Amino acid sequence: MKIPALFLFLAGTVLLTTVHVRAEIREWTRASDGRKISAEFAGMKDESTVKIKMANGQIFEVPLTGLSPEDNAYVKEANAKMAGGGAAAPAAAGTTAAVPEGETTVTLSKVHICCGDCVDAVAKIGSSDTNPIPVGVTITADRKTESIIVKAPTGKDAQAALRAVQKAGFFGISDNPAVSIPDLKPDEFTTDTMVIRDPHLCCGGCVKAFSKAVESVDGVESCEAKVGSARVEVTGKGFKTYEVMKALREAGFSGTFQ
Secondary structure (H helix, E strand, O other), X not given: OOOEOOOHHHHOOOOOOOOOOOOOEEEEEEOOOOOEEEEEEEXXXXXXXXXXXXXXXXXXXXXXXXXOHHHHHHHHHHHHHHHOOOOOOOOOOOOOOOOOOOOEEEEEEOOOOOOHHHHHHHHOOEXXXXXXXXXXXXXXXXXXOOEEEEEEOOHHHHHHHHHHHHXXXXXXXXXXXXXXXXXXXXXXXXXXXXXXXXXXXXXXXXHHHHHHHHHOOOOEEEEOOOOOXXXXXXXXXXXXXXXXXXXXXXXXXXXXXO
């Protein structure tokens, strides 16, 4: 299971049971508001994402930017122990968290929000008939933390809002294990040209970051991104479309392609 997530209590439920564990159970703290949950360190997904294991065996992937400085220091030390052969809990298979029925808040981190126009574009998500959001949903951008905060009456409404965020050209890592933008499906398809549709390119900063991400992919030679472009042609030789879209997501962008 691959779920970019923070804590299960963010979905409105904390599942804790008494089990025998082989690693330290500790309190983890969300950086944004100090909320805590008990779980154990289960290793690293990558250099910026930690795995935490709930008492019921579920494992969630948590961006280090969403954790307190103390947690980051602990992860660094624990990961070093694992690399050196020290004791740590092994990763275990989990189950998908249930979508919450009540009020739900989701924070998307690592979103490309470089200017006031980006913030305004986020505020306008749902205002058109072509990209609606459910009644009662609010979507706001925090430029300082490069994040988007979605508040919704239910988990399903929050998920619908994330689809609208993605359609508007933004991408971020969800801190909610039950509500997130679906992962890309890896494939080995290669091409010499592709067209990316509906990216968010409101300013020169967006164009620069977008182009840098696309052109970082092996085989890509040019990216025709311009301010306000509704479609961007990418050309090269034998590059993977999956790698292009993955690079864009890592830079905080979304879009569709053909």
